Amino acid sequence: MKASRIGWGLACGVLALTAYVAWDNWGDTWLAPAKPATSPAANTTAGPLEKSAQIERGQYLARAGNCVACHSARGAEPMSGGRRIETPFGAVFSSNLTPDAATGIGTWSPQDFWQALHHGRSKDGRLLTPAFPYNHTSVITREDSDDLLAWLQSLPAVHQPVQPHTLMWPVGTQAALAVWRSLFFSPAPFKADPAQSAEWNRGAYLVKGLGHCAACHSPRNALGASGAVDDLSGGLMPVVNWYAPDLTRESETGLASTPLADIVQLLRTGQSRQAQTSGPMAEVVQHGTQHMTEADLQAMAVYLQSRASKAATAATATVRAKVSLVVAEKGLQIYDRHCVQCHGEQGQGITTATGDAAYPALAGNRAVLLSDPTNLVQTVLYGGYGPATALHPRPFGMPPAVLELDDRDIAAVLTHLRTQWGNQANEVTPLQVNRIRAAQGH
Incomplete structure (x- = not known):
């Protein structure tokens, strides 16, 4: 009798945990209203000039987020996916983000795309692997999400099926991903700090969101989870084996004492009087930050410098x-x-x-x-x-x-x-x- 009660208790516990994980990962879709029969790719009421401006903003945001680095395989069309990304648990292949109806995102609505950025779920509700940094893309505003999609939908459609991931079992299963997300993921939409300037808040938005700086500059645990979107405490990057320095420590980066103009120069050109970029950071500069405006680079520099510690070296x-x-x-x-x-x-x-x-x-x-x-x-x-x-x-x-x-x-x-x-x-x-x-x- 006692063993039976223990068995029932364990079964109920497993069922309760399963229900919680399912609700945590898909509960918002159960409460959402039904989607319209059609799935417009963008705002169809916008005029030509407004649409052109939206596409231009989307292209800028994609460059700021260095999207091309992961979503373009060598020799393939930009943003057509298929790039092999190694992880400690196997390889994942990036998605085709061109507007091909069969293998890309040609049938995606703004809501579908927002769901991917904000919740880390594909159009069909499938959970995406965290190689896609959706903890950071969840910071992005809905307006920026719509602009990004408008630019992606303006690209030439490329028919390129993405190869299946080769993650070790059970890491790549939906059940395992759901548990991982319940442990380590929660959407983090941006909230401006009223005590800080508009420039500081813009920098925070870019660093936490599109820049996804903490994806490299924070330590990862044994299950591959990085720190919070504002964790810049540094760590060894898995697989590529480069050390991303602690951006809050003066002894590692000197950000607190470096003139803002030099930080901007480093992000724009890859070098300054105090430093040069190499390895993964050189790729970020080449494909991303060099294309950003002076105002946005200045905002990032202001935010990063404010986070840098001025504590004396031990x-x-x-x-x-x-x-x-x-x-x-x-x-x-x-x-x-x-x-x-x-x-x-x-x-x-x-x-x-x-x-x-x-x-x-x-x-x-x-x-x-x-x-x-x-x-x-x-x-x-x-x-x-x-x-x-x-x-x-x-x-x-x-x-x-x-x-x-x-x-x-x-x-x-x-x-x-x-x-x-x-x-x-x-x-x-x-x-x-x-x-x-x-x-x-x-």
Whole structure:
């Protein structure tokens, strides 16, 4: 009898949990009124000039959100989907967002598109995988959602069926996605802070929503969930294995003390007097931020700077690492052979006539001094390349050394960078280099 009661109790608990998860993920559709028989793709009452302006706004928003980076496979038409996106749980393939009726979003209404952005659900109610950052797109206003759709519907239709995802079971099932969403997802429509300026609020909207900065700049847990849309505390990006620095810490980014004009320049061109972009951030600049208006970049800079902490660097960061004589000599030899011509004998770098960094200084460089050396190892292994932008079309680059330097060589030269010219950071070990190299399959 007791076992029977326990069994009934467990069954009731499972049923209650199932009902909650179902309601949490689809409850709003059960209460929504029936859709009209037709599904207009956009506002049919708009005149030609108004429609043209809406499409232009939508194109701008798509660029600000860097949509093309994920929704365009190499060699394919823009926004036709099919790009393979690796995750720790397998691969997903991006959706075709062109107005093809069979394989794209040609039959989607503004409400269907809004549902995808705000709730992370497809037109048919299917839950989308969180590789699509719908926690961030839920921030986007309905007006911006409609403008985005208007632009997408203006593109040439491309018939390109998307390949099925190859996620490990049961990760890709609707049941598993529903549970994951109940644990980690809740729509976060933007709410302006009345205590802040209109410029600050515009920056917050762009950073939290279209910019989806926290998708990279926040840590992820074992189930792949990132922090809140305003969590900029940094973390290691899975699969690509780049470290996204903590944007709220002065010691990692210097945002609190960097002039706003220089932050804007970095977002627009990929480089400034203090920093250069590389890796995933270079792609963001190339496909996204370089196309944004000066006012929007300024707003983002204002918001990011306000979030940056001005706390002093911890005292432990000033303790110089103890390096063996063998490692020190080896690091100096490799630096003299491969690095000194561009970065200088004192790590001072080379600047252009306009004051921009052709080759960045390594002395006092925050990227060099990060406690996590992942980005340094990645740069030496695979090269460092900034984005080609309209205002900086021919950036200088750094050749890869993946086939030339072994793990001990890379560890030694990076230790040299981190312990010379006043730099005081921990030694990089061959084991750390080996793990990063192995994670990339080389």
